[in-house]
Amino acid sequence: MSINETVSRNVRALRIARGWTQEEAGRYFGELTGAPWSNAVWSAAERQSRPRDWTAFEIVHLSRLFGVPLGDLFQPESPIPTCPTCGQEVPR
Template sequence: MSAAHNISRNLRHFRRARGWTQAEVSRRFAEITGEAPRSVAAWSAAERSPESGRTRSWTANDVAALAVLFDVPIADLFEERPVCRGCEGEPPAGFTCNACGATGAVAESVAKLRAMLAPSETGGAL
């Protein structure tokens, strides 16, 4: 697998591990780079590039910004990660894979909602 494929696959892995949406990644990435935020469709295509057969080109600046964004060493972005045999990286909506921890779209939304409804750090409810 190419380095670009590994970066794309790891982008999805690191984003999901943090419970971030593609829109959040776009916003955070733009804050780091000073560029305009990329569309959710662009992030989605970048994450799917290994499966789609089309490779997303990553610049050195992109790689450095992704390392800062996810607070990981640059080498981690190039690490070859096997696709989960349990869910193939895409569990059904509303489910979390017991093998890799990936969550389906509905589960991510429920987690975000729970976080929003949790008491704030100041002790009061939202």
């Protein structure tokens, strides 16, 4: 799995763990960056099949958005355990 795929997967897992819709995540991201992301942009960012080419600016703001260390976005294992079928957070 590429770094971009890993970040995309982790972004999705972190969003789901917070119970945010893609619309909410895009709006919150915009509050940090001044440029909100639409549902379509957020959906594409989470897609692992054609991963986004993440920028340093985006990575830093995603770390702030989710309140996690930068390194968590690059972890090969998702920071939040998720169901491989539905993508929802797995109860601990």
